[in-house]
Amino acid sequence: MKSAMVRVFVSTLFYSGALNAFQTRTRQNFVKKVPQVPQVFPFGVLLYHRVNSDADPYFPGISTEVFDAQMRYLARHYRVLSLGEIFRRIESGVEIEPYTIAITFDDGYRDNLTCAHPILRKYRLPATLFVSTGYIGSDGAIWNDQVSWAFKHTNRKDFTLEIANQHLALRLGSESDRLRSLSLVLERLKGVSDFEKTCIVDTVVAELNGKKPRHGKLMLSWGELRQMVKEGWEIGSHTVNHVILTRVKTAVVRDELRESKETLQRELGRPISLFAYPNGKQMDFDLSIKDLLRLAGYKAAVTTLDGLNDANTDLFEIRRRSPWESYLPSFATKLLYLYRKETSNPHGQMFQGRCFYETQR
Numbered sequence: 001m002k003s004a005m006v007r008v009f010v011s012t013l014f015y016s017g018a019l020n021a022f023q024t025r026t027r028q029n030f031v032k033k034v035p036q037v038p039q040v041f042p043f044g045v046l047l048y049h050r051v052n053s054d055a056d057p058y059f060p061g062i063s064t065e066v067f068d069a070q071m072r073y074l075a076r077h078y079r080v081l082s083l084g085e086i087f088r089r090i091e092s093g094v095e096i097e098p099y100t101i102a103i104t105f106d107d108g109y110r111d112n113l114t115c116a117h118p119i120l121r122k123y124r125l126p127a128t129l130f131v132s133t134g135y136i137g138s139d140g141a142i143w144n145d146q147v148s149w150a151f152k153h154t155n156r157k158d159f160t161l162e163i164a165n166q167h168l169a170l171r172l173g174s175e176s177d178r179l180r181s182l183s184l185v186l187e188r189l190k191g192v193s194d195f196e197k198t199c200i201v202d203t204v205v206a207e208l209n210g211k212k213p214r215h216g217k218l219m220l221s222w223g224e225l226r227q228m229v230k231e232g233w234e235i236g237s238h239t240v241n242h243v244i245l246t247r248v249k250t251a252v253v254r255d256e257l258r259e260s261k262e263t264l265q266r267e268l269g270r271p272i273s274l275f276a277y278p279n280g281k282q283m284d285f286d287l288s289i290k291d292l293l294r295l296a297g298y299k300a301a302v303t304t305l306d307g308l309n310d311a312n313t314d315l316f317e318i319r320r321r322s323p324w325e326s327y328l329p330s331f332a333t334k335l336l337y338l339y340r341k342e343t344s345n346p347h348g349q350m351f352q353g354r355c356f357y358e359t360q361r
């Protein structure tokens, strides 16, 4: 009942033109404290993973149609810049205008090229892709996709699994049982060490299916990635093996940061300075990992913490929003609400004339 009322409310706002009128008016109301000094108005970063029309509940993604509608909306109502361009502008003292936003993708799924890319090109929108290099050009899959594959293809009716000394009695009789159990296992696996996780993933695949998983061309190849770079995509690192960095030893963190950067630079022939933390929640990175990122030569890192960014945001804790809303009026209203909420200072923030990269520690 409540969600139906919300839907009516956001539809009215959106289709009556009230939302656009509000955004136009507030854009005009942004006033500079000192007209000659460039300012950094709060900017958003959107996070996508898969974009396709498969509607596969085991491998959720945003539909091509919904993605098209969201990109069309952003192209009309927001200032879309690549993440690197935003940082370059801030560093050189160029203004970040009100309602600036960046579009990013994580992991390196092939449908980013086959489904998302034509839409981005249609609306001339830049985007950044964070790649786990170990899966590029392989027929393997990131651990969560391996587990999803096993749950999708099993004939078992139930399954008992031990994760972090806890016995999980999992029901697999119906599709809703399998999806609920899958979600529980994926969540629990995020909390264990990388070594333990690898062992459990192997057990799950063997016990639920017994066959070697076939993921086909789920991930991009190096040739496809080079083609995307040629067509304007910005690429960043997302480690080699998609490890959660706080769940592995320091030496492994160092290797994952260095090796992914070097591989991308060698394969793509350009410097790599942006990074995305796998999982990206507060518990998935810490001060020492941020120091290791700086030492490895990265200039900024993105999280999955929700919210906007401004001139005071730690460059190694850039916030991103996952736009799961498939209904465009909800997407538009929530996004505008976020910008209004986080622009508590309607005048934006003064750019101090300092080097943005160096002052953020």
Ligand SMILES: [Zn+2]
Binding pocket: 106, 107, 238, 242, 278, 279
């Ligand atoms: Zn990821």
